[in-house]
Amino acid sequence: xxxxxIKTLILTTLVLVSIVLFWNLVTFQRNYDLVNNQEYVKExxxxxxxxxxxxxxxxxxxxxxxxxxxxxxxxxxEQITPFVNExxxxxxxGFQRSVNEFVEKFEGMPGKQVLIVQFxxxxxxxxxxxxxxxxxxxxxxxxxxxxxxxxxxxxxxEGIVYFATNDLRSIIKANVRQKSSAHFRNLIEIxxxxxxxxxxxxxxxxxxxxxxxxxxxxxxxxxxxxYDEKIFVDALFSNPDRVTxxxxxxxxxxxxxxxxxxxxxxxxxxxxxxxxxxxxxxMITTSVNYxxxxxxxxxQYYYSGAFVNTKKIxxxxxxxxxxxxxxxxxxxxxxxxxKNRIHEYRRPYFRLDFIPYNPNKQEYTLPKGTDVLAEIxxxxxxxxxVEDILIGYHMEKDNENAVIKxxxxxxxxxxxxxxxxxxxxxxxxxxxxx
Numbered sequence: 196x197x198x199x200x201i202k203t204l205i206l207t208t209l210v211l212v213s214i215v216l217f218w219n220l221v222t223f224q225r226n227y228d229l230v231n232n233q234e235y236v237k238e239x240x241x242x243x244x245x246x247x248x249x250x251x252x253x254x255x256x257x258x259x260x261x262x263x264x265x266x267x268x269x270x271x272x273e274q275i276t277p278f279v280n281e282x283x284x285x286x287x288x289g290f291q292r293s294v295n296e297f298v299e300k301f302e303g304m305p306g307k308q309v310l311i312v313q314f315x316x317x318x319x320x321x322x323x324x325x326x327x328x329x330x331x332x333x334x335x336x337x338x339x340x341x342x343x344x345x346x347x348x349x350x351x352x353e354g355i356v357y358f359a360t361n362d363l364r365s366i367i368k369a370n371v372r373q374k375s376s377a378h379f380r381n382l383i384e385i386x387x388x389x390x391x392x393x394x395x396x397x398x399x400x401x402x403x404x405x406x407x408x409x410x411x412x413x414x415x416x417x418x419x420x421x422y423d424e425k426i427f428v429d430a431l432f433s434n435p436d437r438v439t440x441x442x443x444x445x446x447x448x449x450x451x452x453x454x455x456x457x458x459x460x461x462x463x464x465x466x467x468x469x470x471x472x473x474x475x476x477x478m479i480t481t482s483v484n485y486x487x488x489x490x491x492x493x494x495q496y497y498y499s500g501a502f503v504n505t506k507k508i509x510x511x512x513x514x515x516x517x518x519x520x521x522x523x524x525x526x527x528x529x530x531x532x533x534k535n536r537i538h539e540y541r542r543p544y545f546r547l548d549f550i551p552y553n554p555n556k557q558e559y560t561l562p563k564g565t566d567v568l569a570e571i572x573x574x575x576x577x578x579x580x581v582e583d584i585l586i587g588y589h590m591e592k593d594n595e596n597a598v599i600k601x602x603x604x605x606x607x608x609x610x611x612x613x614x615x616x617x618x619x620x621x622x623x624x625x626x627x628x629x
Contacts, residue, residue, distance in 0.1 A: 251497055253314075256404060290368070313341055432447050477532070506533070525543050
């Protein structure tokens with residue numbers, strides 16, 4: 196072969212190789228650009244726990260009306276769980292609107308026995324497919340807050356459930372199929388024997404179902420386990436190697452993570468996410484997927500509400516089977532949701548299950564709910580604006596002793612805020628334990 200032919204062959208080969216390399220580079224860059232930061236599969240996670248929606252969206256109260264003006268209920272999550280597990284065995288189908296039928300049964304016949312399942316926030320009907328077995332392709336639009344199950348509607352293997360909004364003005368009826376109603380009826384019987392008397396305060400739009408028995412609850416405290424902020428940098432930023440640090444602020448030039456070391460809180464913001472979410476369903480699913488992706492369930496959290504106006508969704512901390520409240524947000528994972536993306540993520544960077552420590556454990560007797568209602572009204576609160584009243588723990592940090600304390604208290608909800616009822620005014624009794 197002549198020298199000129201060899202040169203031509205080599206040149207042609209080099210050109211072809213260059214074209215292939217350039218095309219691969221362009222293709223790689225285009226594909227890389229299409230991968231959104233929040234869809235990037237990370238190797239670094241805070242822990243290995245991933246939670247399905249059905250374990251996060253659960254009731255916070257179950258009430259049983261067994262006669263006119265006779266209510267009993269439970270709020271303790273350990274007691275609620277068997278009911279949730281039983282309902283998961285049902286198959287839901289045949290959804291249809293049924294306001295008049297429900298009103299006739301619940302309001303018109305106040306002696307009818309009915310089980311009332313209350314959720315802490317709006318639950319989209321579309322989410323039922325992730326919570327229970329649903330046999331229909333199309334499901335009603337909108338959200339619900341309650342499930343009403345009349346005992347007379349549960350036959351051997353068929354039944355009816357009513358889904359209601361918080362004001363009880365929008366009702367959807369669904370058929371349910373079950374293997375046997377005997378087990379569910381047994382749960383009702385157990386509830387009769389183990390639940391507390393409840394008071395149903397009727398508002399112009401809906402009810403407040405309140406524990407109406409003095410309740411004895413212990414306090415608690417923990418030495419928290421602090422996470423190194425580096426693990427959150429690695430878990431939340433798509434390119435942690437590019438992150439720079441300025442005091443308590445971390446940024447990769449786009450996203451920002453800011454620490455509040457005095458409270459062990461962090462806020463992560465992605466300013467590129469500006470579009471609003473479409474529905475509460477998208478807010479919940481986007482948030483759960485985001486937290487699952489980096490193993491953010493460091494303690495026991497449950498869905499507590501979605502607020503469309505502020506595009507915010509919260510998951511509330513529980514301890515000893517009761518919800519936890521804190522004015523600074525130490526009790527929750529809070530997310531501001533864009534369109535299928537997270538704009539802001541705020542959370543504590545400690546966990547509670549490291550070392551329980553309470554050498555001076557105390558029990559507290561909380562007054563009954565009707566006393567709480569009277570106290571709230573005495574403070575000038577319009578009960579029509581109150582969405583819920585319940586027992587929980589007030590959480591506060593004791594920086595001097597490096598512990599986190601939990602004090603049993605009553606709380607009521609107005610709008611997006613939970614307000615603690617003054618313990619001294621209520622006459623909360625402290626009982627010493629040996």
